[in-house]
Amino acid sequence: MASASTALSVFSAPSAGSTSALTALTALTALSLLSAPLSAQQTDQPAAILASGPDVGTRAPDFSLPWADKDSLGAADLWFSLSGQKGQVVVLIFYPRDFTKSPTEMLTRIAQDSVLGGSRAVVVGISSDSLTTHQRFAASLALPFRLLGDSNYTVAKRWGAFDRSGQDRRVVYVIDRKGRVTYQDLQFVVSDPKEYTSLQAAVKKALKS
Numbered sequence: 001m002a003s004a005s006t007a008l009s010v011f012s013a014p015s016a017g018s019t020s021a022l023t024a025l026t027a028l029t030a031l032s033l034l035s036a037p038l039s040a041q042q043t044d045q046p047a048a049i050l051a052s053g054p055d056v057g058t059r060a061p062d063f064s065l066p067w068a069d070k071d072s073l074g075a076a077d078l079w080f081s082l083s084g085q086k087g088q089v090v091v092l093i094f095y096p097r098d099f100t101k102s103p104t105e106m107l108t109r110i111a112q113d114s115v116l117g118g119s120r121a122v123v124v125g126i127s128s129d130s131l132t133t134h135q136r137f138a139a140s141l142a143l144p145f146r147l148l149g150d151s152n153y154t155v156a157k158r159w160g161a162f163d164r165s166g167q168d169r170r171v172v173y174v175i176d177r178k179g180r181v182t183y184q185d186l187q188f189v190v191s192d193p194k195e196y197t198s199l200q201a202a203v204k205k206a207l208k209s
Contacts, residue, residue, distance in 0.1 A: 053160025
């Protein structure tokens, strides 16, 4: 059994030297705990923007995709092609999935007359969903434009709209009558009214050029 003097020595106040060492050790431990989550975040979390896509002022890369609208599925031999819209202003809207919250709000608001519904632009939505799902989704929202099926993300990857989560991000482009990109939004924020105002202004400007 330890003596009283031994017990007192165990709980006695540390010397100045041991206090400095303890302080240093505590600081190093705290630093290591702080750095671990940051390191994990850098390696495990996908970047907010993983690719830039075609820049404003460059020629828009052509593509062809099958489509559906609120009334029917597009004919198998009549795919939507960007080059086929020559002479018209085109709006490309990439989004994650049909029947999910943010795409539903995004496409509904863009379809409104106050944004693009009353314009002469060719508007298309693009996601990896099947054409039958597209048709049902477009019908549920009464969308006045086509939805394109990019099942392998081929177009999304080329246009900087695909990320490591395995689906499209909300990305919007405007292409003018000459086939050049005039507007690019690589991280469209659905809840921000300024996003819709900026898109509307970009379409109006492209229609006047």
